[in-house]
Amino acid sequence: MYDAVIIGAGVIGCAVAQRLALYKGKFAVVDRAHDVSEGASKANSGIIHAGYDAKPGTEKARLNLKGARMFPQMCAKLGVLYGKPGALVLAFNEEDKATLEALLQQSKENGVPGCMIIDRKRILRMEPLVNPEVLYALYVPESGLVSPYEFTCALADSAAENGVDFLLGRHVTGLEHNGSHWMVRTEHGDLACRAVINCAGAGAEPLHNSISTKPVRIIARRGQYYLLDHEYPLRFTMTLFQVPTLMGKGVLVSPTTHGNLLIGPTAEDIPDGWDAATTRQGLFEALDKARLTWPSLSTRTVITNFSGIRAHEANGDFVIGAVEGAPEGAFEAIGIESPGLSAAPAIGEELGDWVAYWLGAARNPSYREPTPIPKAFGQMSDNERAAAFENNPDYGRMICRCEQVTEAEVRHAIRRPVGATTLDGVKRRTRAGMGRCQGGFCSPRVMQILCEELNLDPTQVTKFGGDSWILSGELADGAEDLA
Ligand SMILES: Cc1cc2nc3c(=O)[nH]c(=O)nc-3n(C[C@H](O)[C@H](O)[C@H](O)COP(=O)(O)OP(=O)(O)OC[C@H]3O[C@@H](n4cnc5c(N)ncnc54)[C@H](O)[C@@H]3O)c2cc1C
Numbered sequence: 001m002y003d004a005v006i007i008g009a010g011v012i013g014c015a016v017a018q019r020l021a022l023y024k025g026k027f028a029v030v031d032r033a034h035d036v037s038e039g040a041s042k043a044n045s046g047i048i049h050a051g052y053d054a055k056p057g058t059e060k061a062r063l064n065l066k067g068a069r070m071f072p073q074m075c076a077k078l079g080v081l082y083g084k085p086g087a088l089v090l091a092f093n094e095e096d097k098a099t100l101e102a103l104l105q106q107s108k109e110n111g112v113p114g115c116m117i118i119d120r121k122r123i124l125r126m127e128p129l130v131n132p133e134v135l136y137a138l139y140v141p142e143s144g145l146v147s148p149y150e151f152t153c154a155l156a157d158s159a160a161e162n163g164v165d166f167l168l169g170r171h172v173t174g175l176e177h178n179g180s181h182w183m184v185r186t187e188h189g190d191l192a193c194r195a196v197i198n199c200a201g202a203g204a205e206p207l208h209n210s211i212s213t214k215p216v217r218i219i220a221r222r223g224q225y226y227l228l229d230h231e232y233p234l235r236f237t238m239t240l241f242q243v244p245t246l247m248g249k250g251v252l253v254s255p256t257t258h259g260n261l262l263i264g265p266t267a268e269d270i271p272d273g274w275d276a277a278t279t280r281q282g283l284f285e286a287l288d289k290a291r292l293t294w295p296s297l298s299t300r301t302v303i304t305n306f307s308g309i310r311a312h313e314a315n316g317d318f319v320i321g322a323v324e325g326a327p328e329g330a331f332e333a334i335g336i337e338s339p340g341l342s343a344a345p346a347i348g349e350e351l352g353d354w355v356a357y358w359l360g361a362a363r364n365p366s367y368r369e370p371t372p373i374p375k376a377f378g379q380m381s382d383n384e385r386a387a388a389f390e391n392n393p394d395y396g397r398m399i400c401r402c403e404q405v406t407e408a409e410v411r412h413a414i415r416r417p418v419g420a421t422t423l424d425g426v427k428r429r430t431r432a433g434m435g436r437c438q439g440g441f442c443s444p445r446v447m448q449i450l451c452e453e454l455n456l457d458p459t460q461v462t463k464f465g466g467d468s469w470i471l472s473g474e475l476a477d478g479a480e481d482l483a
Contacts, residue, residue, distance in 0.1 A: 001026070001181065001192045001193065001194070002026050002027060002028050002165075002191060002192065002193035002194070003025035003026050003027060003193065003194050003195065003359050003361065004020060004025065004027050004028075004193055004194065004195040004196070004197060004355055004359065005027075005028050005029075005030060005182070005184050005191050005193040005195075005196050005197070006020075006027070006028070006029045006030070006197045006199055007030055007031075007172050007184065007196065007197065007198050007199060007200045007207065008029075008031060008039070008198070008199035008200040008201055008203070008204075009029045009030075009031035009033070009035075009036040009037070009038075009152075009156065009166065009168065010036075010037060010038075010039045010040060010041035010152065010199065010201050011037070011041040011148060011151065011152045011155070011340070011341055011344040012041075012199040012201075012333050012336050012340065012344055012347055012348070013029050013031070013197075013199035014029065014036060014037075014152050014155035014156045014159060014348075015155055015344045015345060015347060015348025015349075015352075016197060016199060016333065016347070016348045016351050016352045016355070017029050017155070017156070017159035017164045017348075017352075018155045018156075018158050018159045018164075018348060018352075018370075019348045019349050019351070019352025019353065019356075020159075020164070020352045020355060020356060021158070021159045021162035021163065021164050021364065021367065022162075022352070022356075022363060022364055022367050023352075023356040023359075023361035023362065023363060023364055024361050024362050024363070024364045024365075025356075025359060025361045025364075026163075026165075027159075027163075027164045027165070028164065028165040028166070028167055028191065028193075029156070029159070029164060029165070029166050029167070030167040030168075030170050030172060030184065030186060030191065031166075031167075031168050031169075031170070032169070032170065032171035032172070032203070033168065033169070033464070033465065034168050034169045034421065034422060034425075034462075034464060034465020034466060035168060035420070035421065035422060035424065035425045035428075035464065035465065036152055036153055036156040036166065036168070036418055037148070037149040037152035037153060037156075037428060038464065039201045039202065039308075039309070040201050040202070040308045040309055040310060040311065040337075040340070041148050041149060041152045041201075041341070042148065042149040042152075042308070042428065043223075043225075043276065043306050043307060043308025043309075044148050044223075044265075044308050044338070044341055045225075045239075045252060045254060045262060045264075045265065045338075046145055046146055046147060046148050046254075046256055046257065046262070046341070047087070047143060047144070047145060047239055047252075047254065047339075047341075047342070048067075048068050048071050048082070048084075048143070048144030048145065048146055048341070048342045049064055049068065049143065049338070049339040049342045050068060050087070050107070050112045050115070050140045050141075050142035050143045050144075051064040051065040051068060051107070051110045051111075051112045051142075051339070051342075052089075052103050052104070052106055052107035052110065052112050052115055052138065052140055053103065053106070053244060053249060053339070054106075054110065054339060055106070055316075056106060056109040056110055058316075058317045058318075059317050059318040059319075059320060060317055060318055060339060060343070061110045063318065063320075063343035063346045063347055063350075064110075064339040064342050064343045065110055065111060065112065066343070066345075066346035067339075067342050067343035067344055067345045067346035067347065068142070068144065068339075068342045068343075070345035070346060070349070071144060071146065071342070071345060072084075072144075074345050075146060075151065076372075077369065077370050077372065078151070078154035078155070078158065078370050078372060078373065079154065079370075079371075079372025079373035079374065079375075080146065080147065080150050080151050080154050080373060081146070081147060081150070081257040081258070081379075082144060082145070082146050082257070083144060083145045083146075083257055084141075084142065084143070084144040084145070085143070085144075085145060085237050085238050085239065085255065086139065086140060086141045086142070086143050086238045086239075087139075087140040087143035087238055087239040087240070087241060088118075088123060088126070088127065088130075088137040088138070088139055088140070088238055088239075088240050088241070089103060089137055089138040089140065089241040089242070089243060089244075090123070090130065090131075090134050090136075090137050090240060090241065090242055090243070090293060091134070091135050091136040091137060091138075091243060092131070092133060092134060092135060092242075092292065093135065094135075096135070096136075096242075096243045097117075097135060097136050099243040099244070100117055100136055100137070100138045100243065101117070103115075103138050103243075103244075104116070104117055104138055107138075107140070112140070112142060113141075113142060114139075114140075114141040114142055115138060115139065115140050115141075115142075116138075116139050117136055117137070117138055117139070118136065118137055118139045119135075119136055120132070120134055120135060120136070122139075123136075123137045126139075126237075126238065127236055127237070127238060127240065129235055129236065129294055129296065130236075130240065130293060130294065131292060131293060131294065131295050143238075143239055144342075145239070145254070145255065145256065145257050146257060146341070147256065147257050147258065148341050149428040150373070150428070150429070151341075151344075153416075153418065153428060153429055154370065154373055155348075156417070156418040157370070157371070157373075157416050157417040157418055158370035158371075158417075160417035160418045161368055161370070161371060161417050162364065162367055162368055166418050167186075167191070168465075169188075169465055169466075170186040170187060170188050171186060171187045172184055172185065172186050172200070172207065173185045173186060173187060174210060175196060175207055175210055175211050175330070177211070177326075177327035177329070177330075181193060181194050181329070182194070182195070182196045182327075182329055182330070184196055193329075194329055194359060195329045195330070195331060195355050195358060195359060196329065196330055196331070197331045197332065197333070197351065197355060198323070198330070198331070198332040198333075198334060199332070199333050199334070199336075200334070201309075201311045201334075201336065202218065202220050202273035202274070202309045202310075202311045203273060203274075204216075204218055204311060204332065204334035204335075205217065205218040205334075208323060208332060208334060211323060211326040211327070211330055212323050212324055212325045212326045212330075213324070213325030213326075214324040214325045216313060216314070216319060216334065216335065217313070217314040218273070218311050218312065218313055218314075218334065218335060219269050219311075219312040219313075219314060220269065220270050220271070220272065220273035220275075220309050220310070220311070220312075221247070221248070221267055221268065221269050221270075221309070221310040221312045221337070222266070222267075222268050222269075222270050222275070222276070222282070222307050222308070222309050222310075223248075223264060223265025223266055223267060223307060223308050223309075223310060224264055224265055224266045224278050224279070224282040224283055224285075224286055224305065224306075224307040225262055225263060225264030225265050225286065225305060225306055225307065225308075226262070226263040226264060226283065226286060226287070226290075226299070226302050226304075226305055227256075227260055227261075227262060227263075227302070227303055227304050227305070227306070228260055228261040228262075228263065228301045228302055228303065229260065229301045229302075229303045229435070229436050230258060230259035230260045231259070231261075231301065232259065234255050234259055234261070235261065235294075236253060236254070236255060236261065236294075237255065238254075238255075239252055239253075239254040239255070240252060240253045240254065240293050240294075242289070242292060242293060245267075247267035248267045248310070248337075248338065249338065250267075250289070251263070251264060251265070251266070251286055251289035251290050251293075252264070252265075252290075252293075253290055253293050253294050253297075258403075258431065258434075260303075263286060263287070263290045263297070264286045264290075265286065265307070265308065266282045266285050266286050267310075268282060269312075270309075273309055273311070274309075275309075276306070276307045276308065276309055277307065278305045278306065278307050282307070283305055287299070303435070303436055303438060304438055310337040310338065311334065311335055311336060311337055312335065312337050313334065313335025313337075315335075317335065318333065318334075318335055318336055318340070318343070318347070319332060319333075319334045319335045320332070320333045320334075320347060320350070320351060321351070321354065322354075322358075328358075329358070331351060331354065331355055331358075333347050333351055374409075374412065376404075376405070376409065376430070376431070377395060377404055377405065377406045377408075377409060378403055378404035378405065378431070388408070392408045394406060394407040394408035394411060395407075395408040395409075399432050399442050399445045399446060399449070400430070400431065400432035400433060400434075400435060400441070400442040400446075401435075401437075401441055401442070402434070402435020402436045402437055402441070402442075403430075403431040403432060403433075403434050403435040405430045405431055405432040405442070407445075407449065409430045409432075410426055410430055410432055410445075410446055410449050411449060411453060412430075413425070413426050413429035413430045414426065414449070414450065414453040414454065415453065416429065420450075421450070421454060421465070422450075422461070422462050422463060422464050422465050422468075423439070423443060423446055423447065423450070423461065423462070423463050423464075423470065424463055424464045425464075426446050426449075426450070427439070432446055433446065443470070447461045447470060458470075458471055459471050459472070459473065
């Protein structure tokens with residue numbers, strides 16, 4: 001019997017789990033995917049929004065501000081890279097300027113410090129490659145950046161280090177309350193618990209509606225991206241937004257914490273919340289819109305495309321707390337679209353404390369502070385590299401040339417508390433396969449290390465679990481088929 005089971009191992013589920021670990025109890029996170037951060041939390045812009053954009057008085061605005069303020073300290077504790085390069089929201093006509101003024105007013109009401117409207121001359125001094133037809137911009141100095149999946153994996157590790165179970169590869173098919181406790185039905189057996197917490201992102205609607213007298217409608221809104229290779233110096237140092245639309249914050253051009261450029265996302269409502277495909281039309285649309293910001297944009301340095309699914313709640317705000325009209329012990333954080341990443345630390349703190357209070361859980365006296373993720377070899381100075389090698393000769397074997405990832409880091413990623421078990425899992429924890437060749441060089445080596453560490457046969461290694469096999473058999477088998 002668990003005290004609480006969290007459904008969904010995205011940034012929200014992991015933030016709630018990390019907070020709950022502060023308390024005594026038996027907790028689990030369950031996810032249909034075979035790793036943490038396989039939903040929206042791996043495929044977003046990674047912006048820690050300052051909070052100028054959310055409507056004053058909403059949960060989005062309140063939790064965005066609170067969460068964004070928590071990020072620097074949390075990232076320092078977890079050993080996750082965080083930066084605050086600032087952002088510009090660009091206006092190309094007088095109508096856009098009126099929107100900037102409304103956003104500036106909103107930033108004041110929300111309590112975002114430092115925002116101001118600046119003119120073309122100043123914009124081009126800050127970012128010389130911006131379209132010279134720009135007229136004005138809202139300058140947002142508090143806008144930050146994080147790697148969303150690195151942050152989510154670090155939260156999961158911290159929760160697991162404190163005894164939270166991660167039950168991955170388990171699709172939750174139903175929830176039932178038997179009068180005394182909850183049964184979380186999964187394809188691989190049921191989990192009994194006192195409290196259940198729905199953090200299932202785009203999959204949250206059926207779970208909510210099966211237990212609540214107040215149904216919700218979660219609309220799957222897909223966003224498609226281009227990722228450009230890292231270049232030094234970076235062409236842009238700040239996040240460049242266009243003025244927001246009814247569908248969201250619009251297409252941006254933004255650096256990432258690892259020095260790549262990100263272009264996107266689109267915003268298209270789709271019927272299937274798991275359909276994270278990219279489409280010709282979506283990608284053309286993203287490019288077209290981004291060229292208003294950056295007219296000389298070329299696709300020469302594009303290394304991959306991807307898409308993520310926003311869980312847009314029809315009324316437009318986050319839904320957080322006890323599930324209305326459900327038996328007691330049901331909680332949720334649903335409809336967590338942007339700025340959900342920015343708000344995650346605050347949602348985790350508030351919902352985790354709320355559930356702990358409901359459970360009557362005391363503080364966990366043996367709680368361990370997070371073990372920070374070791375500095376990446378690619379980020380080390382020469383002296384740090386020499387010292388790392390001295391300590392562990394596996395730092396002397398390069399696995400991913402593009403991103404400078406060593407064998408020591410790949411092995412560490414697999415041995416972490418919620419360790420990588422797939423090629424994508426290693427990629428998100430180390431960046432091996434994230435670079436220009438997209439795993440062309442390092443995948444066989446990473447597969448070999450996965451086999452050694454997890455005692456697998458090469459044919460058992462997958463890209464992201466399930467039947468996403470990399471190999472289908474021996475070369476000789478294929479040759480026999482051909483003969
Ligand atoms: C294109 C895009 C851009 C964004 N940009 C930003 C940004 O720059 N800044 C920002 O602050 N926010 C941004 N966001 C929002 C942010 O990504 C989300 O708010 C956040 O990732 C939501 O986290 P989550 O844990 O709720 O959802 P998810 O990460 O989607 O996690 C939900 C998990 O639940 C699991 N699940 C679902 N159903 C079931 C089931 N029945 N059984 C078991 N498991 C289940 C899924 O497998 C998934 O792992 C963006 C989102 C998108 C899509």
